[in-house]
Amino acid sequence: xGRYILMRLAGVVGVLIAVSFITFMLMKAxxxxxxxxxxxxxxxxxxxxxxxxxxxxxxxxxxxxxxYLLFVRNAVKLDFGYSFYYQGQTIAQIFQNQWPYSIQLGxxxxxxxxxxxxxxxxxxxxxxxTFFDYLGTAISLFCLAMPSFVLALLLQIVFAIKxxxxxxxxxDSPKQWILPVLANSLGPVLVLQRYTRASMVDVxxxxxxxxxxxKGLTEQRVTFIHIFKNALTPIVTVGGPMLAGLITGSFFVxxxxxxxxxxxxxxxxxxxxxxxxxxxxxxAWTAIISITYLITDLVYAVIDPRVTYVKxx
Amino acid sequence: MDELLLEINNLQTEFKLNxxxxxxxxxxxxxxxxxxxxxxVGESGCGKSVTALSVMRLIEAPGxxxxxxxxFHGEKGVTDLxxxxxxxxxxxxxxxxSMIFQDPMTSLNPVLTIGYQIMExxxxxxxxxxxxxxxxxxxxxxxxxxxxxALRLKDYPHQFSGGMRQRVMVAMAVACSPRLLIxxxxxxxxxVTIQAQIIDLINELKDEFGTAVIIITxxxxxxxxxxxxxxxxxxxxxxxxxxxxxxxxxxRHPYTKALxxxxxxxxxxxxxxxxxEGAPPSLTDRIVGCPFQPRCQFxxxxxxxxxxxxxxxxxxxTCACWVAGHE
Numbered sequence: 001x002g003r004y005i006l007m008r009l010a011g012v013v014g015v016l017i018a019v020s021f022i023t024f025m026l027m028k029a030x031x032x033x034x035x036x037x038x039x040x041x042x043x044x045x046x047x048x049x050x051x052x053x054x055x056x057x058x059x060x061x062x063x064x065x066x067x068y069l070l071f072v073r074n075a076v077k078l079d080f081g082y083s084f085y086y087q088g089q090t091i092a093q094i095f096q097n098q099w100p101y102s103i104q105l106g107x108x109x110x111x112x113x114x115x116x117x118x119x120x121x122x123x124x125x126x127x128x129x130t131f132f133d134y135l136g137t138a139i140s141l142f143c144l145a146m147p148s149f150v151l152a153l154l155l156q157i158v159f160a161i162k163x164x165x166x167x168x169x170x171x172d173s174p175k176q177w178i179l180p181v182l183a184n185s186l187g188p189v190l191v192l193q194r195y196t197r198a199s200m201v202d203v204x205x206x207x208x209x210x211x212x213x214x215k216g217l218t219e220q221r222v223t224f225i226h227i228f229k230n231a232l233t234p235i236v237t238v239g240g241p242m243l244a245g246l247i248t249g250s251f252f253v254x255x256x257x258x259x260x261x262x263x264x265x266x267x268x269x270x271x272x273x274x275x276x277x278x279x280x281x282x283x284a285w286t287a288i289i290s291i292t293y294l295i296t297d298l299v300y301a302v303i304d305p306r307v308t309y310v311k312x313x
Numbered sequence: 314m315d316e317l318l319l320e321i322n323n324l325q326t327e328f329k330l331n332x333x334x335x336x337x338x339x340x341x342x343x344x345x346x347x348x349x350x351x352x353x354v355g356e357s358g359c360g361k362s363v364t365a366l367s368v369m370r371l372i373e374a375p376g377x378x379x380x381x382x383x384x385f386h387g388e389k390g391v392t393d394l395x396x397x398x399x400x401x402x403x404x405x406x407x408x409x410x411s412m413i414f415q416d417p418m419t420s421l422n423p424v425l426t427i428g429y430q431i432m433e434x435x436x437x438x439x440x441x442x443x444x445x446x447x448x449x450x451x452x453x454x455x456x457x458x459x460x461x462x463a464l465r466l467k468d469y470p471h472q473f474s475g476g477m478r479q480r481v482m483v484a485m486a487v488a489c490s491p492r493l494l495i496x497x498x499x500x501x502x503x504x505v506t507i508q509a510q511i512i513d514l515i516n517e518l519k520d521e522f523g524t525a526v527i528i529i530t531x532x533x534x535x536x537x538x539x540x541x542x543x544x545x546x547x548x549x550x551x552x553x554x555x556x557x558x559x560x561x562x563x564x565r566h567p568y569t570k571a572l573x574x575x576x577x578x579x580x581x582x583x584x585x586x587x588x589x590e591g592a593p594p595s596l597t598d599r600i601v602g603c604p605f606q607p608r609c610q611f612x613x614x615x616x617x618x619x620x621x622x623x624x625x626x627x628x629x630x631t632c633a634c635w636v637a638g639h640e
Contacts, residue, residue, distance in 0.1 A: 207419040213371055214414075215434045215485070216407030218400075229424045304424055305469040 004309040005294070012290040019286045020075070020279065024068050027278055033060065034084040034273040058084065071279065080280040085272040091280045094265065101171055102249030102261035108181045109246050113188035118235070120189075121196025125204065126223060136193055143190035149252040152183035156256070169258035180257040184250055188242055195238050199231040206230070232303050240296030244289045315346040317386055318492060318525045319368070324381035326360075326367045333597040337363040337376070339549040339604075342623065345542070347386075347492070350519065350526040352540030352557070354533060354572070358593065360549040361529045362415075365495045368527070369412050370394060370402050385410070387492065408438035410493035411486040413515075416502050417478035421470035427454075428466030431485050438489045453484040457514060476507035480514065487518050494519070495527045500535065512539055533576055537561060542629075545569045548593050548604040554623060555630035565626055565637040568605045603634070611636045 035054050039046040046054075055061045059070060074081060080091035124136035159179060160168040170176045203209065204227055212226040249263025266285070269277035301307045326338040338360045345351050353361045366372050368383060383394040387409050397405065411434075414420040422430060431453060432446040441449065447466065454462035457480040470478055479499060486494055496515060500508035516539050519526050530536060536543055536557065543560040545553040545568065553566040564570045574587030591608040594600055603609070606616040615635050623631040 207414060207416055208422040210371060211414060211420045211482070211485075212422065212433075214369055214406055214412040216403045216405065216438060217433065218403060221437075226422050226425070230422070306423060306471045 001310055005298070008294045008297075012287065012294070015290055016283060016286055017072075020072070020283055021068065023279060023282045024071065025064070027273075027275060028064050028067075030273070032273065034275060037271070037273045038085075075279070075283070080276045083274055083277050085268075085274040085277070091276050094277070095262065095280070095284070098260055098262040098265065099249075101259050102254065102263055103247045105171075105177075105180055105184060105254070105259060105261060106243070106246035106249065108177055109184040109188060110243050112181050113185040113192055113242075114239075116185070117189040117192025118196045121193045122200060122223070122228070124193070124197045125200030126219075128201065133197075136197060140190045140193040143186040143193075146186060148183050148186050148250070149256060151186060152179070152253055152256040155179045155183055169256070171257075171259045171261075176257075180253050180259060183256070184246070184253045188246065191238055191242065192235065195235050196231065199234045200227055203227045203230045229303065233300060236296055236299050236303065240292045240299070241289065244285075244292040248285060248288060315349070317344060318347045318349075319345040319386070320382075320384040321364075321368065322382040322384070324364065324367055324383065325379040326363050326372055326376060327379050328376040330375060330597075335596045336599070337549055337596060338367060339600070340381075341544075341546070341549075341551050343542075343544050343551065343554060345493070345525050345527065348519070348523050348525055349542060350528060350540045351542045351544060352536035353527060353529045353544045353546060354531060354536055355546035356531060356593065358596070359546045360596075361531075361546055362497050364546070365412065365497045365527065365529050368394070368495060369406060369410065370397075371406075371412075385493075404438070407434040407491075408489045409491055410495065411489070411491045412495040412497065413479070413482050413486050413499045415498040417475050417482055418502065420482055421478055423470055426467050426469055427473070427481055431466075431481070431488060434485065434488045449488070450484075453488055454481070456518075457481070457484040458510075459484075476503055476510065479503060479507075479511050483511070483514055483518065487522055487524065490522045491524055493527065494524045495529070497529045498531070499528070500530070500532065508535075515539065533561075533572070545572065548600065549596060550604050550620075550633065551623060552605065552634070553630075553632045555627070555632075559627065559630050565630070565632040566605075566634045567609045567611050567637070 033055075035046050035051050052061070059067060062070070078092070083089050083091055083094060086094065120136040120139060124133040127133055156168050156179065159165050166175050166178055171180075200223075209222060209226055212222045217226070248266065249261040251263045251267050253259070254261040254263040265277060266281050268274075269281055297309070301309060321344075322342050324338055324341045325336075328335040328337060341360070341364055343351065353364065355361050363372070363376070367378050367381075370378070372378055378395060381395060384391050385394050385405070387405065394402065394405065421427070428447065428450055431450040432441075432443075435441045435446040435449055436443075439446075450466060451462045454465065459465055459477060459480055465473075470481070473481065483499075494515070499515065500511050503511060512535055515526060515528070518524065526539070528535065528539060540557045543553075543555060543557050544551050545560070545566065547568050553560065553564065553569045560569060561573065564573050568589075571587055571589045575589075577586060589608055594604055594607070600620070602617045602620055603612075604620075606612045609616065613635060619635075621633045621635045623633045626632050626637065
């Protein structure tokens with residue numbers, strides 16, 4: 001098992017190198033650089049001489065390949081340098097200051113979605129064709145049709161402004177967590193509800209479920225021990241990458257609820273041509289999703305004894 | 314005097330589908346004494362398995378038991394299984410009656426250990442503690458011929474061969490010493506040598522535990538070997554019922570006769586085996602008259618309009634045929 005994990009981690013390093021190279025070259029290939037964008041935002045052109053000075057300062061006057069090697073040398077030490085856009089802040093500082101908020105929002109959203117999404121999925125599967133089944137379908141269709149930024153605004157209007165139960169934004173007290181988590185969990189609830197229901201229904205038709213019933217087990221025991229454990233594999237398959245997406249923040253939800261998370265940086269880094277931040281966010285995402293897939297694969301082996309990553313002797 | 318264990322009267326099970334209602338079991342009746350073996354035979358789709366699942370009350374929607382009476386002589390006197398609440402039925406299933414299924418490859422839960430699955434009924438019905446259940450499970454596995462039973466408790470079904478899995482199924486079924494064991498084609502998915510071993514095992518355990526057995530099969534050889542009584546089913550009806558000797562040596566119903574004619578025999582090797590012209594009727598149609606009548610070479614006028622129903626023709630031998638009954 002240890003050997004398998006090491007092999008997989010070595011693979012992740014390979015992926016990181018490939019992704020960093022491709023991203024770096026693509027980034028350089030888009031027209032206009034970071035200082036042009038500053039000029040655009042300040043509504044005046046930056047003088048050529050000043051631009052060249054700036055480029056020399058940040059090493060952008062060197063050949064692209066040299067720039068890449070320089071980047072790799074520093075990135076190995078997790079040093080991505082200073083942001084071009086957020087003056088005076090290092091990339092490490094930005095991640096340190098902002099990311100914990102996104103992680104917290106993501107984990108809360110995941111927990112809530114598991115509870116609601118899987119709960120509704122199990123209920124719908126057990127009570128097929130009844131009110132509970134249609135309720136689950138209705139809720140997941142709502143989640144599918146409703147964009148999170150629209151729901152976020154609606155929630156603000158109803159619960160924060162009209163009823164005044166919770167603040168409109170911020171992230172200081174648990175009360176402020178409620179609305180963002182609700183708005184953020186639309187997608188996860190939808191996916192988990194549908195997958196859980198489908199997977200449970202699939203397993204319910206198995207011969208071994210009939211065997212379990214023939215043993216005189218209660219319905220609860222059959223559902224939660226004999227069906228659920230078998231139904232988990234497809235749920236884990238979608239759940240792993242879902243978690244990766246959630247802990248990297250949400251652009252809309254974080255902006256609307258004024259949560260100082262990292263979600264917006266993924267988007268704005270490109271607009272701002274903030275080279276160091278683009279590289280950092282891309283590689284962070286690559287690492288997170290790769291590790292998530294590794295963990296997902298390891299979880300399969302825990303759920304299903306037929307899955308093994310060790311050569312049997 | 315033989316003691317009665319199970320009495321099925323006029324059992325009817327149907328499946329309501331969009332294409333119409335499938336009348337899978339149309340008024341099946343039979344009796345089973347304690348410790349005896351009843352073989353239910355018939356071709357695929359004749360309602361054998363549905364009958365078995367009905368007795369266990371494991372028919373799932375869109376299927377339902379429409380009518381009938383299933384009198385079970387249990388520990389606490391006679392109960393009609395059809396009148397039990399689902400919770401009360403759970404007390405009977407796996408405890409007083411249990412079932413072995415056709416496909417051992419898929420009938421065990423792949424993510425639970427063999428030990429867990431065998432211990433489950435012991436803990437639930439016999440209220441055994443962990444260690445006691447474990448010791449009993451080891452004994453059961455040893456009894457059904459699993460080597461190194463204690464070690465194998467922690468193994469998962471995929472680590473066992475098909476024959477071994479069926480042994481585990483048998484061990485699980487007899488765990489609580491049930492009064493009735495239903496074996497639904499227990500050997501169909503196994504190869505011949507393993508088939509014989511499983512049948513022998515069921516035969517031995519039946520005597521050991523004093524369990525009555527309903528064995529469902531289309532393998533007449535299995536029936537000849539193990540059964541005392543035979544019910545022959547056709548299109549959801551029982552067409553002939555009797556002691557195994559009589560059914561094999563002097564079958565009365567034309568369908569049973571044809572069925573016997575289709576067995577290859579060692580000493581009198583006919584040129585060709587008997588086949589039955591035509592195909593069984595569609596179970597979505599309402600059958601008027603005798604269900605076998607369109608394919609029967611002995612049919613008379615009355616067969617098309619009136620279902621004969623089971624008529625006694627000898628002691629313990631009944632047959633649903635206008636012609637056979639009046640020979």
